[in-house]
Amino acid sequence: MEDKKEQVEIDKKDLDEETLFVVSQTFKALGDPTRIRILNLLFHKEFSVNRIAETLHLRQSTVSHQLRFLKNLRLVKYRREGTTLYYSHDDEHVMNMLKQTIEHACHN
Amino acid sequence: MEDKKEQVEIDKKDLDEETLFVVSQTFKALGDPTRIRILNLLFHKEFSVNRIAETLHLRQSTVSHQLRFLKNLRLVKYRREGTTLYYSHDDEHVMNMLKQTIEHACHN
DNA sequence: ATAAAATATGAACATATACTAATATATACA
DNA sequence: TGTATATATTAGTATATGTTCATATTTTAT
Structure with a gap:
């Protein structure tokens, strides 16, 4: 925390804190x-x-919690229709990674 | 668990257990x-x-633990030279995803 | 205003995860 | 064999995470 700047400037082999956070959060989501099933x-x-x-045979609250997680990372979005919220994906990059990795894992 | 087959055959919208495990493990690693820094x-x-x-200013045992994790998933490999083990990456697909996501996160 | 339907939220719990210190193992070499 | 070096492993601990139940909130329709 105190030496963030130092690491960024002196030690190019390491990543800065913010990048590290964003990247790890993104992968954590997957x-x-x-969350993968959703x-x-x-x-x-x-x-x-x-x-x-x-x-998916999940509880409503489980789904809601995970959707909130995904929405915080802007991986999903929703539109409202009455009391119903329709969720859809909102990050092509992440969806592509997921697709690739699923395919990669399937025919192995 | 009991209805795994059902899900696979009837409900094409869901992934099978094994794929799910491999994919989630892969992303968990990242x-x-x-582990990202390593x-x-x-x-x-x-x-x-x-x-x-x-x-990376980490303890030896921390690094060793994480390398074991990564090696179990075949994301890294090593070669020995005396008492020293040299580790290197071993999964192009994963390294590409990591690289892309880091770049994606950097100039945002 | 009240009720119903859909979703979100909070708290509690169990489990998973990551780090650390201490110790064990393995290799090389005198 | 004994020692030094490098790495791995074990056990303990603290924190993070995911699920669930119960309840709150929001929206619509009556």
Whole structure:
């Protein structure tokens, strides 16, 4: 914390704190099975919270918590229709990484 | 667990357990600042455990633990020279994702 | 205003994770 | 064999994380 500047300027081999935080948060988002399943579901179309829960056999509150996590990182967005919120993905880069890695993992 | 087959065959919207595990493990590996720093260091050349620890200001045992983690996932490999082990990266796909995401995070 | 439907939130809990100190192991060499 | 060097491992601890239950909030319709 005190030597952040030092590391950035002197030690080019290391990453600065902010980059480190953003990058690790991004990957952390993809590091949980539930979030992967949710994002994978949102790959082709939008889903309401309840539909996600039903489809993946998860509790509504679990889905809601994870969607909040993903939304904080701007990996998903939503639109409202009455009382229903339709979530969809909102980061092409991350979705591409996820897709690639899933394919990479499948035919191995 | 009991309905794994069902999900795989009936509900194409969900991923199978094994894929889910591999994918989440992979991203989990990249979801920790220390491991990111280590992999980032190994981007261009190999490093011994102690050199990694010195360069990143980490304890030897911390580095060793994380290297074991990364090696279990085959993200790094090593060669021995006397008592020294030189570690290097071992997964181009993952290193590319890391690089892209770091760049993506930097100039934002 | 009240009720219903959909979603969000807070607290509690269990588990996972990362770091550390201490110690063990492995290799090289005198 | 004994010592030094480099790395790995173990156990303990603190923190982070994910899920759940219960409840709150928001929106719509009556």
